[in-house]
Amino acid sequence: MIIKLMAVTDGAHDTADLLRILLKVHPYVDYVQIREKNKPAGVIYQLCRELVKEGVPGRKLWINDRVDVTLLLGLQQAHIPGRGLPLIELQKQYPDLQFGTPVHSLEEAVQAEAAGAAYSLYGHCFPTASKKGKAPQPLSNLAEIRRRISIPLFGIGGITIDRLAKLKALELDGAAVMSGIFSAKEPVEAAKKLKEECLRLEAI
Amino acid sequence: MIIKLMAVTDGAHDTADLLRILLKVHPYVDYVQIREKNKPAGVIYQLCRELVKEGVPGRKLWINDRVDVTLLLGLQQAHIPGRGLPLIELQKQYPDLQFGTPVHSLEEAVQAEAAGAAYSLYGHCFPTASKKGKAPQPLSNLAEIRRRISIPLFGIGGITIDRLAKLKALELDGAAVMSGIFSAKEPVEAAKKLKEECLRLEAI
Numbered sequence: 001m002i003i004k005l006m007a008v009t010d011g012a013h014d015t016a017d018l019l020r021i022l023l024k025v026h027p028y029v030d031y032v033q034i035r036e037k038n039k040p041a042g043v044i045y046q047l048c049r050e051l052v053k054e055g056v057p058g059r060k061l062w063i064n065d066r067v068d069v070t071l072l073l074g075l076q077q078a079h080i081p082g083r084g085l086p087l088i089e090l091q092k093q094y095p096d097l098q099f100g101t102p103v104h105s106l107e108e109a110v111q112a113e114a115a116g117a118a119y120s121l122y123g124h125c126f127p128t129a130s131k132k133g134k135a136p137q138p139l140s141n142l143a144e145i146r147r148r149i150s151i152p153l154f155g156i157g158g159i160t161i162d163r164l165a166k167l168k169a170l171e172l173d174g175a176a177v178m179s180g181i182f183s184a185k186e187p188v189e190a191a192k193k194l195k196e197e198c199l200r201l202e203a204i
Numbered sequence: 205m206i207i208k209l210m211a212v213t214d215g216a217h218d219t220a221d222l223l224r225i226l227l228k229v230h231p232y233v234d235y236v237q238i239r240e241k242n243k244p245a246g247v248i249y250q251l252c253r254e255l256v257k258e259g260v261p262g263r264k265l266w267i268n269d270r271v272d273v274t275l276l277l278g279l280q281q282a283h284i285p286g287r288g289l290p291l292i293e294l295q296k297q298y299p300d301l302q303f304g305t306p307v308h309s310l311e312e313a314v315q316a317e318a319a320g321a322a323y324s325l326y327g328h329c330f331p332t333a334s335k336k337g338k339a340p341q342p343l344s345n346l347a348e349i350r351r352r353i354s355i356p357l358f359g360i361g362g363i364t365i366d367r368l369a370k371l372k373a374l375e376l377d378g379a380a381v382m383s384g385i386f387s388a389k390e391p392v393e394a395a396k397k398l399k400e401e402c403l404r405l406e407a408i
Contacts, residue, residue: 040269040285040287040288041269041287041288041289042287042288042289042290043287045289045290045293065244065245066272067272067275067276068270068271068272068275068289069289071271071272071275071297072271072289072293072294072297081244083244083245083246083247084244084245084246085245085246085249085272085273085276086246086249086276089249089276090276093275093276
């Protein structure tokens with residue numbers, strides 16, 4: 001299986017800038033996670049509405065935390081952060097929706113699967129500027145997690161082109177990339193190169 | 205009509221403290237607006253679930269901004285802040301729910317009513333610590349707003365016991381009080397005294 005890519009927005013771009021970047025980045029990635037914790041709900045709503053209007057397929061968009069924005073836009077999935085709404089209650093109320101979630105250990109990964117998560121996002125995998133001073137989660141856990149859960153497993157945190165091979169070797173389903181795309185001088189070029197590496201690894 | 209009271213939480217208390225205060229304050233107020241912009245959705249959910257479990261009537265609770273928390277708890281109303289989700293879209297998707305909204309001018313008040321708002325919250329009315337350095341909205345607008353809209357009209361901002369008579373004279377339906385309750389040394393006592401003044405004004 002080819003490694004899937006999720007572009008995770010970093011909250012550092014203004015809305016017009018972000019819209020412009022995402023419209024060019026999305027063709028190179030499988031999913032876009034809108035993680036804009038400091039933007040008001042109305043702004044996130046307008047941004048995502050614009051993305052869909054401009055051709056980003058709704059199934060690609062995972063809005064972080066804001067299930068209400070997700071519902072109002074008629075989208076079918078959301079990413080629920082660690083201190084977000086309870087996954088089990090969400091699944092009960094919205095059985096037709098999918099919810100992804102971050103995990104930091106085998107225990108959390110098993111719980112996430114049991115709670116009906118659509119995917120687990122394990123991290124952070126490598127040292128990264130957005131988690132400065134925090135040691136990465138041990139990659140050694142990933143082999144065990146991979147054996148124990150069958151839902152899609154993504155790595156996040158410090159993902160670079162060189163590190164995609166490592167994730168592939170660990171049989172992960174995908175990589176979620178924040179600063180590797182959104183802090184890059186040329187976000188579109190960065191996304192394109194990540195995609196090319198995924199394709200190259202698949203062909204080996 | 206007796207002036208209604210809405211207690212608006214100030215985001216300055218930790219969850220356990222807030223729960224304790226609200227359980228004692230709520231009998232003295234008609235509504236509680238949970239305005240905890242820096243608490244994660246999961247925390248707001250747990251807080252409100254606990255409030256309802258401990259006997260606060262659901263119809264009293266207006267959660268600020270988080271329509272998803274509102275829906276997951278099966279509540280019937282939410283307060284939508286200025287940069288929150290679009291009122292018209294919310295009303296379209298959730299015709300059985302009620303949404304209150306802040307206004308700062310006659311124009312906004314008329315728009316809010318046209319958009320189907322359950323109430324308008326005009327402010328800030330008086331100088332207040334939470335809007336330091338910002339001049340209050342002119343109270344003179346309120347007479348015109350009162351004439352032009354028929355949905356409930358609340359005043360917010362710097363509401364004290366002494367100022368309730370002014371709001372009553374302007375024929376407002378209610379007063380929303382944040383620091384007057386939550387920054388008070390004795391929030392429960394403060395709420396009780398506000399309620400007593402509402403009752404006194406009604407009896408004049």
